[in-house]
Amino acid sequence: MINVAIVDDHEMFREGLVLVLSQEDEINIVGDFNSGDSFLKAFGELDIDIVLMDIKMEGMNGIEATKKAKSLNPDIKIIAVTMFVEDSYYMQMLNAGAHGFVLKKAGKYELVQAIQEVHKGGNYFSQEILQKMAFKAIAGKDEKEQQLSKREIEVLQLICKGLSTKEISEVLFISQKTVEVHRSNILRKSDQKNIAQLVIWAIKNNYTTI
Amino acid sequence: MINVAIVDDHEMFREGLVLVLSQEDEINIVGDFNSGDSFLKAFGELDIDIVLMDIKMEGMNGIEATKKAKSLNPDIKIIAVTMFVEDSYYMQMLNAGAHGFVLKKAGKYELVQAIQEVHKGGNYFSQEILQKMAFKAIAGKDEKEQQLSKREIEVLQLICKGLSTKEISEVLFISQKTVEVHRSNILRKSDQKNIAQLVIWAIKNNYTTI
DNA sequence: ATGTTATTAGGGGAAAACCCCTAGTTATAA
């Protein structure tokens, strides 16, 4: 019997997951939570083998919740559940200690397979994600990973809120010139060529929420 | 007994919905479909009272599918299921003939309530949507609804793909000046002040997909 | 028929974004 907890702030999706997985004989749903906080609060009292963790949530996100859960109990296995097949955040999630990665558009059987695989001590990644990783590895094995700095993430989030360079400079108490530097570094690192593309890239890479 | 069909291209969400609603004694799931096309193909052979219709789908979207279903059978009731609480597309969906509007983050009980209400011949709208409509009505009762034209929607979608004014003019075989006119009309009608805001507005209003 | 909207396209100019460049300070890692 595999004890599974579910953390996702979408009621219907979570309730659906609970019901779908409850049908499986070998899976036992020990709890479902609508936030990282409520999950961690109940964490001590539950016997959990595997957590299905949404990455994008209001309040504490899946990456933070995964780090904290792993620090409380390193044996726990976490499978990230996500909407998009994008570049940057599965690395963050893997670094946080996740053992698997499943897309929300995956079906029941893929999800059960992922749970079984991870419970046996393995890893599971959706095909689409593996493909993305493989292509990325082939295409850019010489390029070093261009990660956004804290300040750049801050600026990116303000850009996505629709603030102009001038407005951002006023919010962050820095000169417009500095914001310009951040802007162009963000565009270069993200490999996007204008703000429209950047906003969509930021959403897919979990830097901002719509 | 209420015969319900579900149209949504997210496997897990749809499977979840099926299971959640199957638990209800008065609800009978007669079919679930991953696209507007597959739904309409099966439409003739099924006895459907109510359709839970996702608005945002690959291929034919929920608005088109709703229009076609209503033209085939005007008695059918459609409840739109959607991710965002935004301005423009519930009007489109209502014009297409929808009787209800439920957010994806709604819980099981709200959804069942919506189905019952619509089946009785009424309408159902999530609180958040009613609030949005009410505030909109109060704030802008003199302003007439500024709807985007076909060409503007075309331009908007190209903007969201990250094309510059020059590139758009080349794709559409019109002058840059004309594209500029469309751009500024889109910004004015959407009441957004730059491209970053516009892209997010377009996503929320279902003009483009991420 | 006559008004409205959509689509097209121009002139002209202000503002913002974008792209070079240098360069100082601070912090962190080798």
Added chain:
DNA sequence: TTATAACTAGGGGTTTTCCCCTAATAACAT
């Protein structure tokens, strides 16, 4: 201790966006 990276900020320039204006043609509705 010495690179390396992050954050800061300026000069100077091009390109793009955004905003004002006029205006013609076509389509559609009252």
